[in-house]
Amino acid sequence: MSVxxxxxxxLxxxxxxxxxxxxxxxxxxLKVERGDFIALTGPSGCGKSTLLQICGAMDRADGGELRLDGLEVKSLNDAALTRLRREKIGFVFQxxxxxxxxxxxxxxAMPLLLAKTPEPDAFERAALLADRVGIAHRLDHLPAQISGGEAQRAALARAVIHRPGLLIADEPTGSLDSTNGRRxxxxxxxxxxxLGVAVLMxxxxxxxxxxxxxxxxxxxGRMVEPA
Ligand SMILES: Nc1ncnc2c1ncn2[C@@H]1O[C@H](COP(=O)(O)OP(=O)(O)OP(=O)(O)O)[C@@H](O)[C@H]1O
Ligand SMILES: [Mg+2]
Known part of the structure; x- marks a missing residue:
């Protein structure tokens, strides 16, 4: 059986x-398998963002164990953890x-540029993904010059450009109107x-x-049965 x-x-x-x-x-x-799409629900303050930050290797747990792709996170130093996060995980925030x-x-293009991909290649893939999420006409704009819905679609493109296995999304529709949220x-x-990317949202x-x-x-701070 694969890991x-x-x-x-x-945790x-x-x-x-x-x-x-x-x-x-x-x-x-919790477990996330390749290709899963999992929603994490619960009232404000129950620990969702804390859990996502630990699962995304942005923060460390005080106790318990976390394996990402079979790697025990506790055994990694901060540099190795940063590398794992940059290579294997994508993030979308509220x-x-x-x-x-x-x-x-x-x-x-930023995740590819951080991984030292040559700029023309990174920008070419950024343009492909921008087209995929419907913002090809906004590539030269600054974030302040686009709408919230467009900004979140740009953030989605950024989150998957390096082909991560896991996409972590914390209230990705939380600051959008219902039409843009649905999109x-x-x-x-x-x-x-x-892309087969697993989503934990x-x-x-x-x-x-x-x-x-x-x-x-x-x-x-605990898992319970969904209502
Ligand atoms: N940096 C911090 N320092 C101290 N307490 C914190 C910190 N971050 C979160 N908390 C507390 O930890 C608990 C869990 O917070 P968390 O942000 O994980 O909840 P959440 O489920 O994401 O809530 P929301 O739905 O409002 O985003 C809360 O009681 C919160 O006040
Ligand atoms: Mg939260």
Whole structure:
């Protein structure tokens, strides 16, 4: 049997604030297989973003185990973890997080440029993906010069340009109107199917979650049965 793309067991994460520590994750386990589309639901503050940041190697758990593509994350130093994140994972956030001084083309190409892909090749693939998500006519614009829906589609193109196995999306439709949210959700589904990229998406919107193949629910830092 092939190894899971992501396998987490009993993850814990405590945030240390001055007086009161916050137990954001209290023992969370999950598996993501290649090609999955999983929605992570639960009320505000239940730990969704904390879990996604750990699963995406942007943060480390305090306890438990996390394997990405079979690699035990605890055994990796920060440089190795950064490399793994850049090569194998794509991210989409609620507020797009495009770099404001770079063009849409440069933003989309950034994961390839960071991996030292020659600029003409990176820009060619950025243009292909921009076309795929319907923003080919916005490549020379700055992020401030495009709409929210266009910005999130640019962020989607950026998230998959380096062909990651796992795409992590934290409330990707959370700051869009319903039409643009639906469009981004459809694109997520299509990219999941066309590219085979597994998607792990946090949302508190049941309609958005229903687009996923599988729904997980959290409450108070733990997995619970979906409602
Ligand atoms: N950097 C931090 N320092 C201290 N506490 C934090 C930090 N980040 C999150 N928390 C706390 O950890 C808990 C989980 O937060 P998290 O952001 O993971 O929730 P969430 O499910 O993503 O919520 P939302 O739906 O509002 O985005 C909350 O109680 C939150 O206040
Ligand atoms: Mg969150």
């Amino acid at each position: 899971s793309l992501l396998e987490a067991s009993d 814990t994460r405590n945030y240390q604030l001055d007086a009161a520590p916050v137990a954001a994750l209290r023992g969370v386990s 507020f797009f997080n495009l770099l404001p001084t770079l063009s849409v083309r440069e933003n989309i 981004v959700l459809n694109l997520l589904q299509e990219l999941n199917q066309e 946090a949302t508190h919107d049941a309609g958005v979650a229903s687009a996923a193949g599988k729904i997980l629910a959290m409450k108070d």
